[in-house]
Amino acid sequence: MPTPTNSSSRDARLEQLRAAMKRHGIDAYIVPSSDPHLSEYLPRRWQGREWLSGFTGSVGTFIVTADVAGVWTDGRYFTQAETELAGSEIKLMKIPSGASLLHIDWLAANMQPGQTVAVDARVLGLAVARLLKDALAARGVLLRTDIDLLDEIWVERPGLPTEALYEHAAPHATMRRADKLAATRAAMAALGAERHFISTLDDIAYLFNLRGADVSFNPVFVAHVLLEGDGATLFVAEGKVSNALQARLMEDGVRLAPYAAAADALASLPAGSSLLIDPRRITAGMRAAVGAEVNIVEAINPTTFAKSRKSELEAVHVRATMEQDGAALCEFFAWLEAELANPQRAPLTELTIDAQITAARARRPHFVSASFNTIAGFNANGAIMHYRASEQSHALIEGDGLLLIDSGGQYLGGTTDITRVVPVGQITDAHRRDFTLVLKGMMALSNAHFPRGTRSPMLDAIARAPIWAAGVDYGHGTGHGVGYFMNVHEGPQVISPTAAPDPHTAMEPGMITSIEPGIYKPGRWGIRIENLVLNVPAGNGEKSEFGEFLRFETLTLCPIDTRCLDMTLLQPHELQWLNGYHAQVCERLLPHVSGAAREWLELRTRAI
Secondary structure (H helix, E strand, O other), X not given: OOOOOOHHHHHHHHHHHXXXXXXXXXXXXXXXXXXXXXXXXXXXXXOXXXXXXXXXXXXXXXXXXXXXXXXXXXXXXXXXXXXXXXXXXXXXXXXXXXXXXXXXXXXXXXXOOOOEEEOXXXXXXXXXXXXHHHHHHOOOOEEEOOOOHHHHHOOOOOOOOOOOOEEOOOOOOOOOHHHHHHHHHHHHHHOOXXXXXXXXXXXXXXXXXXXXXXXXXXXXXXXXXXXXXXXXXXXXXXXXXXXXXXXXXXXXXXXXXXXXXXXXXXXXXXXXXXXXXXXXXXXXXXXXXOOOOOEEEEOOOHXXXXXXXXXXXXXXXXXHHHHHHHHHHHHHHHHHHHHHHOOXXXXXXXXXXXXXXXXXXXXXXXXXXXXXXXXXXXXXXXXXXXXXXXXXXXXXXXXXXXXXXXXXXXXXXXXXXXXXEEXXXXXXXXXXXXXXXXXXXXXXXXXXXXXXXXXXXXXXXXXXXXXXXXXXXXXXXXXXXXXXXXXXXXXEEEEOOOOOOOHHXXXXXXXXXXXXXXXXXXXXXXXXXXEEEEEEEOOOOOOEOOEOEEEEEEOOOOOOOHHHOOHHHOXXXXXXXXXXXXXXXXXXXXXXXXXXXXXXXXXHOOOX
């Protein structure tokens, strides 16, 4: 991660940026949270927004003018941003739900005709660039995309990541690289494209059965790909591919080229040829490199669909991974409860939680790394949706209240993501009420049956209904797609009220998605309960006169703490679901645990 920004260094960096803007005649400069691959989590080289502003959230846009500096981010990060921006001139510009491009409206309203807005096209998504250009042009404002001011002022800017690539091998890789390439070429042909350019890192890792360590917690690597009918070029930094791996890639028609050569390759495409690109997954800079006489086909990357639909063999590995992850959690929670009950223990902090839960996973077979920074938030910190404890700021876990723990692991056979809330000391009726409402929302969606092809955002209200009925809501989506030993956040499906129900969000068999409703009381507590689920055929899988229906198979295996329940709020069918879930958790995890972990598992899965 970048070095933490203090007030004096942040002020100096802003001053340097404004001086560079003045030299180049730039009136407003945009620093997106992005890289040349439009990644959610960024290699250090492209963490410029954080380096300049000090705001560490994964979502946000930083804009600087001669007299204004602001970070645009959404409700998940308001509390965090207010804390991290305190003491600076940088304003928090709050984005309401469903208004992720509000900064474009602000620029259009505040820039004057004849002024210049600049942004590095190499890290600006093509779809966003089109909206930005149109909005500014309507105001007579020039958009300049050919300059990266960070390179001028970030003297110690990190270089490209250097970690080596490695193969995701059988049995966990269940489809050969050659077969994936053939399937992708068939999809290209169906769209009328001879070539296909891919920049998104998880698509590339999936397509070539390769993994890396260029992005924290996500086993991907920095690269571009140009796929053709008779081969493929992988643009990757030199020294990252061993000779042995390079030879195996060549057997499948995959050539290597320098990472920086990707734009030149696009510029060299022959006139009249056809190129498939995904406007949501390519930067404006890469699109601009393509010659005007090349025929452009715009469609979602075929690999985005393919990797979201886990095969039956992949599902088998995921289920086995969930058993190992659940066993690790049993060991962790048994340790935690013993610590909380020990009056002679050393001080317990949120940082301790992170260390212990990662250590428990690391003892399990096929574990590679955590899948994201563990969120361990006690009481008020649990109300910060993307809270992260640090050495500089964390809470002791003592007294009374609720501890929220959101964590996950990367295993060769799958990616996990789970949130549980446990009581510490005495908890209140209000705690129990909110916990039970959240559980009711999670169970409601877990039990849903829906037609195949249902747009995933349309499912969001099912989880919210029990929470809405109590006059409460939460400010984040209900679910995100999850990869297969890949990114913990994966599209194209997303269960969120702010996502457009576009055709590409359709729910299909094999998709893995989180279900994670919550309730957050700022300054008091936060509650979120999260399981991962798999789309499987409903009933016997046969079509009825109304078509094919899907349901969710719950994958996550870990008890839900019944000590936090308000039993008066639960209906008989909800108790039946909870007892049935706990019976399955106990049955599948018992073979993997012993001693204190086994005792804890049996205690926490008792029927109620």
